[in-house]
Amino acid sequence: MKKSKPKIFIVDDEAIIVSDLKCLLESLKYNVVGTALSSDEALYKVREAAPDVVLMDIVLIGSEMDGIEVSEVIKKELDISIIFLTGYADDEFLNRAQEVNPFGYILKPFQELEVKAAIEIAFTKKKAERKLVESGRRYRLLFENAPTINIIIGNNLEFQEVNSTFIETFGYSRTEIVGKPILDFVVAKQKQLLTDQLNIAQMGQFTPEIDIDFIAKNGMIHTVLLAAGEKLLYKGGEPESVILIGMDFTERKKSEEDLQHSEARLYNIIQKNADGILIIDKKGEICFVNPAAERLFGLCATDLIGDVFGYPAVNGDQTEIEIVRNENEKIFVELQVVETEWDGEKHFLASLRDTTARKAAEKKLITAYRELKITQEQLIQSEKLAALGRFASGVSHELKNPLGIILGGLEYLERKITPDDNDISITLEKMKKTIFRADKIIKDILKYSKPAELRKKKINPEEIIEEALELFKQKISLNNIVLEKKYDEQDFTIEVDRNQMLQVLFNILDNAIQAMPEGGSIKINISKENDMISRLIGGGENCVIEISDSGKGIPSKQLDQVFEPFFSTKKKGAGTGLGLAVVKTIINNHKGEISISSKKGKGTKITITLPINQRGKNEKKDFGNR
Amino acid sequence: MIKLKLTLYISGQTQKSAHTVKQLKKICDEDSQRTYDIEIIDVLKNPQIAEEKKILATPTLVRELPLPLCRIIGDLSNKEKVLWGLNLTPIETERE
Numbered sequence: 080m081k082k083s084k085p086k087i088f089i090v091d092d093e094a095i096i097v098s099d100l101k102c103l104l105e106s107l108k109y110n111v112v113g114t115a116l117s118s119d120e121a122l123y124k125v126r127e128a129a130p131d132v133v134l135m136d137i138v139l140i141g142s143e144m145d146g147i148e149v150s151e152v153i154k155k156e157l158d159i160s161i162i163f164l165t166g167y168a169d170d171e172f173l174n175r176a177q178e179v180n181p182f183g184y185i186l187k188p189f190q191e192l193e194v195k196a197a198i199e200i201a202f203t204k205k206k207a208e209r210k211l212v213e214s215g216r217r218y219r220l221l222f223e224n225a226p227t228i229n230i231i232i233g234n235n236l237e238f239q240e241v242n243s244t245f246i247e248t249f250g251y252s253r254t255e256i257v258g259k260p261i262l263d264f265v266v267a268k269q270k271q272l273l274t275d276q277l278n279i280a281q282m283g284q285f286t287p288e289i290d291i292d293f294i295a296k297n298g299m300i301h302t303v304l305l306a307a308g309e310k311l312l313y314k315g316g317e318p319e320s321v322i323l324i325g326m327d328f329t330e331r332k333k334s335e336e337d338l339q340h341s342e343a344r345l346y347n348i349i350q351k352n353a354d355g356i357l358i359i360d361k362k363g364e365i366c367f368v369n370p371a372a373e374r375l376f377g378l379c380a381t382d383l384i385g386d387v388f389g390y391p392a393v394n395g396d397q398t399e400i401e402i403v404r405n406e407n408e409k410i411f412v413e414l415q416v417v418e419t420e421w422d423g424e425k426h427f428l429a430s431l432r433d434t435t436a437r438k439a440a441e442k443k444l445i446t447a448y449r450e451l452k453i454t455q456e457q458l459i460q461s462e463k464l465a466a467l468g469r470f471a472s473g474v475s476h477e478l479k480n481p482l483g484i485i486l487g488g489l490e491y492l493e494r495k496i497t498p499d500d501n502d503i504s505i506t507l508e509k510m511k512k513t514i515f516r517a518d519k520i521i522k523d524i525l526k527y528s529k530p531a532e533l534r535k536k537k538i539n540p541e542e543i544i545e546e547a548l549e550l551f552k553q554k555i556s557l558n559n560i561v562l563e564k565k566y567d568e569q570d571f572t573i574e575v576d577r578n579q580m581l582q583v584l585f586n587i588l589d590n591a592i593q594a595m596p597e598g599g600s601i602k603i604n605i606s607k608e609n610d611m612i613s614r615l616i617g618g619g620e621n622c623v624i625e626i627s628d629s630g631k632g633i634p635s636k637q638l639d640q641v642f643e644p645f646f647s648t649k650k651k652g653a654g655t656g657l658g659l660a661v662v663k664t665i666i667n668n669h670k671g672e673i674s675i676s677s678k679k680g681k682g683t684k685i686t687i688t689l690p691i692n693q694r695g696k697n698e699k700k701d702f703g704n705r
Numbered sequence: 706m707i708k709l710k711l712t713l714y715i716s717g718q719t720q721k722s723a724h725t726v727k728q729l730k731k732i733c734d735e736d737s738q739r740t741y742d743i744e745i746i747d748v749l750k751n752p753q754i755a756e757e758k759k760i761l762a763t764p765t766l767v768r769e770l771p772l773p774l775c776r777i778i779g780d781l782s783n784k785e786k787v788l789w790g791l792n793l794t795p796i797e798t799e800r801e
Contacts, residue, residue, distance in 0.1 A: 389778030390790035398779045400762045401716045
């Protein structure tokens with residue numbers, strides 16, 4: 080880069096000196112930008128010419144001001160370097176000249192070298208000074224305008240300087256702060272901490288950042304994260320002041336505290352929740368329990384955490400489980416599971432609610448309701464039967480006698496007619512059949528309404544079925560019916576009234592045969608209800624007899640009614656409508672159950688369940704109807 | 706064919722236990738790829754086993770063999786979750 084030559088301005092009251100000097104300078108390749116002979120002219124022209132250096136005669140004869148006074152103005156207003164020109168070294172002048180802080184003196188008469196040296200020195204000094212001022216200005220700007228709280232502390236821990244962020248944060252003006260000890264503005268309990276920190280910083284050693292609570296003008300406490308002693312300013316090799324740089328963390332600290340506070344609050348809620356809470360990982364291992372869960376399991380958290388509770392295979396989000404605690408105390412627990420995140424991974428949050436008391440109450444209610452319903456049904460049934468019984472016994476007596484007389488008359492007439500009276504004979508036969516039918520209806524009504532007392536005997540179910548089948552043998556083969564029997568091995572007996580049981584089987588077999596006028600098959604199965612489930616629920620004491628036909632079936636609408644008295648699916652006059660009603664009464668009297676299922680065109684199945692005769696096993700009442 | 710040994714822990718011979726057993730049976734019956742050997746333990750009758758195996762609640766189903774041990778809690782009515790919990794296909798491939 081080409082070095083620029085300094086621009087020079089000359090002030091002297093003697094025109095000849097000005098001219099000489101100008102010549103000299105120009106010969107030295109300086110750029111003389113102007114000259115003046117008086118103070119007024121100088122002030123006016125210097126402003127215009129903006130030189131780098133002014134060569135100023137101290138004595139300006141005929142001017143209002145002397146050179147020193149003019150220099151003061153120029154220096155102050157324009158910051159231009161001054162070199163004084165003087166013919167003699169008067170102490171008084173020199174002392175005054177010192178105050179302007181000139182860059183040099185040139186003694187008259189001028190020596191070429193002397194002039195050059197003085198100008199070069201002045202020029203270089205000026206440049207250095209400008210640089211220094213510029214860098215000082217930069218740092219000041221940084222110090223002043225940085226968003227951090229900047230403080231300079233002196234050796235007595237007094238404020239030397241603070242920046243605008245400090246002023247804005249704490250609300251003090253500079254005059255209220257500067258010169259005062261920093262400790263006056265810090266909360267009492269932290270004074271010692273800050274003092275120690277600053278002492279270390281002053282020794283030039285590294286100090287960690289600390290939180291310091293400062294008191295603002297409005298009395299508010301501000302927490303400032305302070306990096307002290309990161310920078311040191313030296314003067315003469317000794318640390319003189321320390322720069323502190325701080326950040327106001329009041330807001331952040333407050334929100335951290337709020338967060339901690341709300342976390343503590345939530346934790347408290349979980350700890351005091353009446354429902355047990357578990358956090359389970361995806362393998363079923365327990366990661367967290369609250370006290371309610373500890374109480375449910377009767378174990379403390381340290382025992383539970385790390386144990387495997389199990390992967391919750393829950394339909395929807397809720398199920399019921401049981402917990403067996405010490406002494407075989409069993410409690411019922413409603414388990415609710417939702418997915419959650421725990422330590423960044425998928426986990427399950429399980430809530431456990433003790434429903435033991437609720438369940439007991441529910442069970443009581445259900446039992447009471449069921450008993451009520453049974454009583455009600457029994458009441459209705461017995462009322463029905465009583466009415467029917469009264470009616471039946473009255474009517475049957477009234478009907479039996481006339482029927483007997485009619486039958487006797489018919490038999491008499493039969494004997495009287497001649498063998499060739501075919502028409503009359505057929506008519507008589509029809510009349511007799513009708514009377515037998517009427518008699519049967521009367522007997523059925525009596526049976527239904529007044530069941531005979533049970534005369535129970537232990538019997539093998541296979542035996543009684545075979546006995547019934549024996550009587551139907553002919554009918555079965557006549558009707559082209561195939562019989563399929565499947566009897567499980569029978570290591571049990573049932574306790575039944577033989578005659579009544581035969582009646583049941585007759586009715587069912589008769590119905591089956593009638594349902595298959597074109598032939599078909601009858602299947603009879605005897606089995607013991609002995610699968611895992613019935614064994615578990617304390618069952619296994621039932622004998623199941625299934626009799627199915629391959630007939631035309633019963634429409635599902637009518638299935639419900641088949642056990643009702645006077646209901647029949649048969650042609651009018653073909654059945655009394657009492658057969659299955661009597662069957663049901665008999666089975667129920669045996670503490671058994673009867674059910675029917677049917678598929679149109681495929682056949683009908685009757686299932687009879689009777690308790691197996693086993694000592695002391697019949698009194699399980701837990702499961703209602705069984 | 707893979708053979709699995711499962712142990713089902715129930716408490717008491719209740720209708721609920723029966724239901725759980727039924728569910729398990731159904732799941733096993735429907736699985737044509739594996740055979741199951743099922744043991745049922747009533748923790749009321751065998752409290753010492755429950756304690757030894759750290760059974761915290763019932764119904765709990767444990768896959769004993771082949772390892773790894775897996776444990777499920779619940780009424781087993783959700784077949785998919787049961788299989789998942791037992792670490793069995795069809796979900797197994799997605800599991801790890």
